[in-house]
Amino acid sequence: MTKLFEQAIETVRGLPAEQQDALARLVMQFAAVDQPALELSAEEAASFDESLAQAERGEFATEEQIRAIWAKHGL
Template identity: 55%
Template sequence: MTELLDRAFKAARNLPPAMQDDLARAIMAMTGEAMAVVQLTAEEEASFDESYAQAASGEFATDEQIRAIWAKHGL
């Protein structure tokens, strides 16, 4: 390990856990280790599950709803 990398790890130990995890993911991505980039919260996972269930049952936004969303964001 280089001196610079050693210094970086020592500095990283003082960061909050979430920032340490972000750094770890970046390093692992650079070394070819596959990891999820984003960790979903339980609430986010539940939201995705609900969305998948709605799609599976054919519940989609209407064209009018989509146009309203685009208009809201100036698109």
Template identity: 55%
Template sequence: MTELLDQAIERVRAFPPETQDAFARVLLSLAGDEDEQAVYQLTPVETASLAKSLAQAERGEFASDEEVRAVWAKHGL
């Protein structure tokens, strides 16, 4: 077990049993099991968008600092 996972589990142990169970259900749903497929299956549109984004990153095409600041300002960040 990693140190981070151990820290998270220790923190959750302090919660009431029903809250611990809620965390456990989330963790189990994310982890799935060996016979299950991934928790979330991308749609064809999402798959294409991801492929496009990865190709842009491989070419070094990233937003400029100015573009990032503009998005942050637009959303009040």
């Protein structure tokens, strides 16, 4: 294990169990270990398709909209 990965593990140990489990799932998915393929619901797939269509039409969020989203999340 690399030193950086060891640092990451130490950092995660200080997080609540729910966050630790979420991060563990992400690492395992990234490593493709013992995780089923992600399946989108019909609603998620439709939303994704609409997002792709918007991008193809050149419809992107304005800087003002992006700033509002960042502000909403304290960024």
